[in-house]
Amino acid sequence: MLLKTKLIVWDEANMAHVHAFLAVDRLLQDLTKCNERFGGKVILLGGDFRQVLPVILRGSRTLTVGSSLKKHALWLKFHKLYLTKNMRALESERDFGAWLLDIGEKKSVSTIQLPFQCYPSIQDPIHQLYSDIDFSSVTPQELKRRAILIVNNERSMEISNKVLEFMPRNETIYKVVDMIMSEDPQDQLTFPEEFLKSLTPTGLPVYELKLKIGCIIRLLRNLVPSKGLCNGTRLIVTKLQQNLIQAKSIDGTETFLIPGIPFIPSQTNMPFKFKRMQFPIRLAFSMTINKSQGHTFEKICLVLNEPVFSHGQLYVGLSRARSSESVSVVAPKCEIFNWVYEEVFCD
Numbered sequence: 001m002l003l004k005t006k007l008i009v010w011d012e013a014n015m016a017h018v019h020a021f022l023a024v025d026r027l028l029q030d031l032t033k034c035n036e037r038f039g040g041k042v043i044l045l046g047g048d049f050r051q052v053l054p055v056i057l058r059g060s061r062t063l064t065v066g067s068s069l070k071k072h073a074l075w076l077k078f079h080k081l082y083l084t085k086n087m088r089a090l091e092s093e094r095d096f097g098a099w100l101l102d103i104g105e106k107k108s109v110s111t112i113q114l115p116f117q118c119y120p121s122i123q124d125p126i127h128q129l130y131s132d133i134d135f136s137s138v139t140p141q142e143l144k145r146r147a148i149l150i151v152n153n154e155r156s157m158e159i160s161n162k163v164l165e166f167m168p169r170n171e172t173i174y175k176v177v178d179m180i181m182s183e184d185p186q187d188q189l190t191f192p193e194e195f196l197k198s199l200t201p202t203g204l205p206v207y208e209l210k211l212k213i214g215c216i217i218r219l220l221r222n223l224v225p226s227k228g229l230c231n232g233t234r235l236i237v238t239k240l241q242q243n244l245i246q247a248k249s250i251d252g253t254e255t256f257l258i259p260g261i262p263f264i265p266s267q268t269n270m271p272f273k274f275k276r277m278q279f280p281i282r283l284a285f286s287m288t289i290n291k292s293q294g295h296t297f298e299k300i301c302l303v304l305n306e307p308v309f310s311h312g313q314l315y316v317g318l319s320r321a322r323s324s325e326s327v328s329v330v331a332p333k334c335e336i337f338n339w340v341y342e343e344v345f346c347d
Contacts, residue, residue, distance in 0.1 A: 002027075002028065002031055003031060003032065005041060006041070006042065007041070007042045007044060008024075008038075008041055008042070008043050008044070009044045009046065010043060010044065010045050010046070011046040011047065011294070012046065012047050012051075012293060012294060013045035013046060013047040013069060014047035014048060014049045014051055014052070014053060014068070014069075014070075015047070015051070015052055015053065015054060015055075015293065016054060016069065017054040017067050018054075018067055018068060018069045018071075018072045018074070019067075021069055021072075021074060022072075022074065024038065024043075025037060025038050025074070028041055037074070037077050043078075045069075045078065048104075049068070049070055049312075049344050049345065050101075050104030050105060050312055050315050050340075051104075051293055051312045051315060051316050052289075052290050052293055052310065052311065052312040052313060052316055053065065053067070053068050053310070053311050053312065053341070053344065054067040054068060055290065055310075061311075061341060064310070064311065064341070065311075065341050065343055065344050068344055070344055071344070086100075088296050088319065088321075088322055089322055089323065090322050090323050092323075093322065093323045093324065096323060096324045099115075099324075100315065100318060100319045103314060103315050103318065103338055104312070104315040104319075104340070105340065105345065106338060106340035106342060110337060110338055111335045111336070111337055111338070112314065112335065112336050112337075112338045113334065113335055114329055114331075114334045114335075114336065115324055117324065117325060118324065118327050118328055118329050119328075119329055119331070119334040120328050120330075123330045123331075124330070125148045125159060125286075125301040125303050125328075125330050126148070126159065126162060126163055126166075128301045128328045128330065129146050129147075129148055129299060129300075129301045129328075130146070130163065130166065135166045135167050135168060136168050140214060140216065140236040140250075140252070141252075143216050143285075144216060144234065144236075144250050145297055145298035145299060146285075146297060146298065146299045146300070147284070147285070147286060147287060147292065147295070147297050147300055147301075147320070148160075148163075148285060148286035148287075148300070148301045148303060149286070149287065149288070149289050149292050149300055149301070149302050149303065149317045149320065150286055150287070150288055150289070150303045151288065151289060151303070151304065151306045151307070151308060151309065151313070152288065152306065153200070153202070153288055154200075155303065155305075155306070156286045156287055156288055157200075157206060157282065157283070157286075159285070159286045159303070160282070160283035160284070160285040160286045161210055161283065163283075163285040163286070164210055164211075164212060164215055164283060164285070167212045167214060167215060168212075169212045169213050169214065170212070171210055171211070171212055172210070172211050172212070172240040173208055173209070173210050173211075174208075174209040174211070174260075174278065174279060175207065175208055175209075176197070176205070176206075176207050176208075176209075176276050176277060176278040177276070177277040177278075178193060178196040178197060178207075178274055178275070178276050178277075179274060179275050180196075180272055180273075180274050181264070181272070181273040181274055181275055191272060191274075196274055196276075199274075201265040202265075203220060203263075203265070204220070204263050204265055204276060204278075205220060205263065205276070205278040205279060205280060205281065205282060206278075206282070207278075209278065209279060209281070209282075210283075211237055211240055211245070211283070212237070212240075213237055213238060213239065213240060214236065214237065214238075215236075215237050215283060215285075216234055216235075216236060216237075216250075216283070216284045216285060217234070217235050217236075217237055217247065217281040217282065217283060217284055218232055218233060218234045218235070218281065218282055218284040218287070218291075219231055219232065219233045219235070219258075219280055219281055220280045220281060220282060221261065221280040223258070223280065224256075227254070227256070228249065228254075229256060232291065232294075234250050234284050235247035235248065235249060235250065235256065235258075235281075236248050236249075236250060236252070238255065243259065243260065244257050244258065244259055245257070245258045245279055245281070246258075258279055258280070258281060259279075260277055260278055260279050260280075261277070261278075261279075261280050262275050262276070262277055263275065263276045263277075263278065263280070264276075286303075289302075289308070289313045289316050289317045290313070290316070292316065292317070292320050293316050295320055296320060296321075296322070297320050297321055297326075298321070298322065298326060299321065299326045300317075300320050300321045300326065300327055300328075301327075301328045301329070301330060302317045302318065302327065302328070302329045302330070302331075303329075303330045303331075304329060304330065304331035304336055305330065305331065305332065307336065307337055308336075308337070308338075308339055309339065310339055311339050311340060311341040311344065312339075312340070313339065314336065314337075314338045314339065315338075315340075
């Protein structure tokens with residue numbers, strides 16, 4: 001299939017590590033037996049370097065910038081086309097679009113003063129986003145247009161579970177099966193199940209998954225990419241069974257069955273490996289700012305009780321909505337710090 005391919009489209013290229021591009025370049029050269037870049041294939045990249053850069057575990061600013069395609073010699077081989085119109089913001093929100101660009105490029109000072117309407121008097125994200133709807137009669141289409149955006153995963157899962165409590169119907173709880181992947185029986189005693197259930201490494205489902213019919217979930221793995229079941233896809237739960245979860249696409253056109261699958265975390269700080277059997281989903285009433293990249297919502301609440309800590313996070317969070325009136329921010333004060341690595345804009 002790769003040999004027959006004429007064009008490869010790579011979206012959100014700003015988030016991909018430069019090693020990924022080099023690996024694809026080498027693969028295509030080997031397959032096509034052609035020494036031209038990418039084996040002579042046309043590669044179309046989409047992305048915005050004002051947004052989040054590759055995530056480097058415990059990486060410094062220098063390592064993060066250095067992992068970007070923009071700072072590698074391969075970048076010079078690409079022909080650049082610049083898009084100038086904000087397709088997400090409404091036509092009447094040109095000032096909002098210009099303000100977002102200033103944040104993305106740090107044209108103003110490091111500390112951003114939020115517009116008055118973005119900083120509500122009631123500093124509660126659930127109240128800001130859901131106080132105007134009745135959960136007993138709300139439609140999934142209304143829920144899918146809203147999201148609470150948070151800096152880290154732990155707080156995101158906590159808020160999603162709180163939103164779930166407002167939904168009617170009985171709650172179903174799915175608990176995982178964890179096991180140490182070691183031939184040493186001593187490891188089983190050293191790291192008991194009680195310890196394993198407290199762990200939620202990046203990309204893994206939680207130990208105790210709470211769901212209700214009608215809630216919004218997102219996938220944590222690529223299940224069937226040909227049908228759109230990819231990592232990050234949002235779905236609506238329609239039926240909860242012991243070993244299967246039935247869910248439909250966010251537009252309601254297709255129904256899928258989601259099984260439990262084994263997870264083995266590849267990057268952890270633990271001196272052992274373990275396997276977790278669980279459904280590859282999480283509640284999606286809230287999500288991290290990084291995970292929200294590429295999404296568009298009608299209403300968002302940005303929770304900044306813990307400040308953003310990396311390039312582009314504030315820009316991504318504020319730009320997920322179509323207008324300034326659709327954005328509210330929960331933060332200790334209305335001035336928030338804006339991380340921008342200016343060196344990434346230099347070609």
